[in-house]
Amino acid sequence: MFRHIRENFRHLFSKELRYYLANYEQNSIFAKKGFFPLPFVTMKNFNESERLCQSLFDSYEDIWHLWTPENHGLIFPDDDSFKTGMNIIGISSRLFPDIVIITFELMTNHLHGTMAGKEQRIKLLFATIKSFLKRKLCADLTNWDCRLRKIESLKDARNVITYNNRNGFLINEDESPYSYPWGANRYFFNPEAKSRFYANCSTFGFDERRKACASHKADSIKDLKKLDGYVSPLSFCDIEAGEGLFRNASHYFYELSKNIESQKKIAEEIGERIFYTDNELFRVVVSLSNGKYNVDKPSLLPRDAKLEVAKTLHYDYNATNKQIIRMLNMDIYTVNALFPD
Numbered sequence: 170m171f172r173h174i175r176e177n178f179r180h181l182f183s184k185e186l187r188y189y190l191a192n193y194e195q196n197s198i199f200a201k202k203g204f205f206p207l208p209f210v211t212m213k214n215f216n217e218s219e220r221l222c223q224s225l226f227d228s229y230e231d232i233w234h235l236w237t238p239e240n241h242g243l244i245f246p247d248d249d250s251f252k253t254g255m256n257i258i259g260i261s262s263r264l265f266p267d268i269v270i271i272t273f274e275l276m277t278n279h280l281h282g283t284m285a286g287k288e289q290r291i292k293l294l295f296a297t298i299k300s301f302l303k304r305k306l307c308a309d310l311t312n313w314d315c316r317l318r319k320i321e322s323l324k325d326a327r328n329v330i331t332y333n334n335r336n337g338f339l340i341n342e343d344e345s346p347y348s349y350p351w352g353a354n355r356y357f358f359n360p361e362a363k364s365r366f367y368a369n370c371s372t373f374g375f376d377e378r379r380k381a382c383a384s385h386k387a388d389s390i391k392d393l394k395k396l397d398g399y400v401s402p403l404s405f406c407d408i409e410a411g412e413g414l415f416r417n418a419s420h421y422f423y424e425l426s427k428n429i430e431s432q433k434k435i436a437e438e439i440g441e442r443i444f445y446t447d448n449e450l451f452r453v454v455v456s457l458s459n460g461k462y463n464v465d466k467p468s469l470l471p472r473d474a475k476l477e478v479a480k481t482l483h484y485d486y487n488a489t490n491k492q493i494i495r496m497l498n499m500d501i502y503t504v505n506a507l508f509p510d
Contacts, residue, residue, distance in 0.1 A: 259400030
């Protein structure tokens with residue numbers, strides 16, 4: 170039954186397939202890759218879209234947020250080590266076909282993932298990833314352990330997916346959730362990235378697999394594809410399932426870029442410091458100014474109010490001193506005195 174439900178959702182939510190259908194006659198590469206026209210399905214209304222999203226969520230027995238604490242030492246110091254990490258996650262996922270990786274994100278010292286499956290099996294998957302990484306990177310991963318929290322609702326799933334997909338760009342100002350390369354984030358509702366993969370990917374061969382994890386366990390694995398020198402998440406992540414938990418691309422982008430409070434809540438739950446862009450913080454400041462002080466422009470707040478808002482930004486939203494100065498038009502000496510480095 171559940172397999173039938175998910176197969177239906179592949180027709181409903183597969184953005185790349187819609188893209189291929191629209192361009193099928195113009196670009197024969199899609200035919201060569203084995204993609205053929207499917208019935209184009211549109212959502213009738215909000216309630217129907219929500220019902221379909223809920224049905225997909227309910228079709229999974231358990232969905233989990235997996236993360237490792239961010240206070241670990243450096244694991245991935247450069248692009249080569251990140252590529253090793255991506256290859257190992259791809260290979261490991263194939264050794265656990267009963268686990269669905271919806272999305273994941275690698276940072277320099279920690280990992281986030283949204284996965285469906287049994288708790289003990291996901292722990293075994295992480296242990297496999299850790300074992301391969303320790304062997305290939307010669308890193309001390311003794312205390313690099315994962316934690317799991319069961320996702321309880323569709324809303325919770327959406328919050329966790331967007332939290333995961335935001336994580337990389339928040340620590341790298343040169344990236345966005347659609348460009349950060351070390352995770353599945355860039356492929357969500359991004360037909361151009363998917364079409365680039367299908368047009369340029371190549372097979373991750375036998376020798377490459379064995380070299381990637383220094384193990385014979387990878388010998389029997391098939392169908393992994395690489396792009397840009399490492400295994401692509403499109404080879405082993407169920408991006409369609411992740412997309413299917415959102416009503417459409419616009420809904421996903423709103424949750425990704427504007428639902429600040431849900432991101433803050435998750436960070437507090439897992440003990441992680443999350444940082445916000447100027448645009449995100451400015452929305453918080455405007456909301457505080459209007460709601461608490463009935464002032465439309467934050468720069469017009471009275472001095473005492475500015476001090477209170479500054480403390481909220483610093484302690485609740487991890488705003489830097491420079492961000493506080495920009496948001497509230499405050500004096501640099503006052504802000505630095507409030508929050509010494």
